[in-house]
Amino acid sequence: MKIARIDTYHIPVSLWAALWDREKDLPLVTPLSMYAEHRERYGSWYWNPAMTVVVLTGADGREGLGWCEDGCRAAQVIIDEHLERFVAGASAFDHERVWDIMYRSSIPYGRKGAALEAMSAIDIAMWDLMGQVEGKPVYELLGGAADVSMRLYASALHPVDAEKVAAEARGYVETGYRDMKGRFACGPADGEAGMARNFDHARVIREAVGGEIGVALDAYMGWDVDYAIEMVKRLEPLDLAWIEEPLLPDDIKGYAKLRRASKIPISGGEHEFTRFGFEQLFDAEALDIVQPDVHRCGGFTEARKIGAMAAERGLRVICHTYSIPHLHFSVAMGCSILEHFPQPCWFEMPEAPRPLFVG
Ligand SMILES: [Mg+2]
Known part of the structure; x- marks a missing residue:
């Protein structure tokens, strides 16, 4: 055509x-x-x-x-x-x-x-x-799928008041989510008090949902390697599913050092591009979980190569963010879960969100 x-x-x-x-x-x-x-x-x-x-x-x-x-x-x-x-x-x-x-x-x-x-x-x-x-459907062109259902994880849990966070986390479990992800508030500039605040946020979520639910946390590139090594050591007892993007995406050596020091899986890749970029992460053994974004890394044509490289190395692939293309990719590649953004129970939207694509 x-x-x-x-x-x-x-x-x-x-x-x-x-x-x-x-x-x-x-x-x-x-x-x-x-x-x-x-x-x-x-x-x-x-x-x-x-x-x-x-x-x-x-x-x-x-x-x-x-x-x-x-x-x-x-x-x-x-x-x-x-x-x-x-x-x-x-x-x-x-x-x-x-x-x-x-x-x-x-x-x-x-x-x-x-x-x-x-x-x-x-x-x-x-x-x-x-x-x-x-x-x-595109997932069939990408290699098909015997099972077209996809498990979603709840991605929100911003570091607001503990009671709100606990209620939000419990609400996700009641809705049916078995996995969820929160966000950290603090980095190196916030010192010891910030480390305690980060830990407490993760602890509040873990205590609210119990031991059976997957709990991950995202540091949105806001830490450095020494801070991250200390933080993952403190977080270890909380049995987290992964720590996401703790370092700048170009600090590949830092990721490799952190991963060697961390018992918690380290994830990243949402700000990486092309198979050439991901190959550097793979060669350095910088990640446990790879999170390509099909809308950034080069579309389906490149993402499936990145997915194949990850599979060859035994790494888990979990797409960055929810989108219909990510749903197709995740189903075709056999990814275990996909990110989803529910509205926190404590948050009132100023106006109802409008659909981006009608029909
Ligand atoms: Mg992220």
């Missing part, structure tokens, strides 16, 4: 939708927590979130849809000013060839970040169009 047209749309709404509105003012340790003016509020430094949506129209009028985060509007510009010339006129089934041409042509400014997000949106749209042409 020849791709007759490629259109891009800038959507001034976060890929995270209502989650973003809720998270921007809540405490969260981040890569900027070392700077006092950006310590607590994610919303003090994060750019205006938006999406680039790619629509590919096939010669017969069928449409394939893909999207990515449009960091500072860069992804849309990259597609409109450069990548679209490699897509229009190509066959939707030539995804490997188109991917390779986009990757090679964008090397001087690409390889990671916005260029790969742009490529990811195009690649997802190509797979969607292939599925439309074949009359099959």
Whole structure:
């Protein structure tokens, strides 16, 4: 199926939708927590979130849809000013060839970040169009699945008051979740008191749900290696499922050192791109759990290679974040669980969230 047209749309709404509105003012340790003016509020430094949506129209009028985060509007510009010339006129089934041409042509400014997000949106749209042409869901094109059900884990549990956190965690168990993930508030700039606050948050969740429920925590790149080693030692008695993204994604040596020192599994990868980036993490034995984001790492074409590399090394793959493409990928790759963002019981949304994609 020849791709007759490629259109891009800038959507001034976060890929995270209502989650973003809720998270921007809540405490969260981040890569900027070392700077006092950006310590607590994610919303003090994060750019205006938006999406680039790619629509590919096939010669017969069928449409394939893909999207990515449009960091500072860069992804849309990259597609409109450069990548679209490699897509229009190509066959939707030539995804490997188109991917390779986009990757090679964008090397001087690409390889990671916005260029790969742009490529990811195009690649997802190509797979969607292939599925439309074949009359099959993308998970079947990716290798099929005997069991199309997917277990979700609840991802929220922000470090607010202990009673709220405990009620929220118990609520997830009552809803049926068997796994959940919380967020840390503190990093190296917060000293001993911050370490105690981090520990207490994890303890409150563990005590609220008991020993049978999987409990993970996310440090959103806000720690350094010495801090992380001390923190995982303290957290060890809580039997956590994993600690997520404790270090900057480029601190691969730090991840490897931490992983050797930690009895708690270390996860990461949501801010890594392409098989070349993930290979460095794998070679350094930096992670126990790999968390690619199909909307960032290079679309389905690249994510399935990353998934195969992880499988070869016996590593668990759990996609970063919830999306329909991640649901298809997770089902096809046999991932055990997928992230999901319920609304915390204590949080009132200012207005009801609007659907991002109607129909
Ligand atoms: Mg994360």
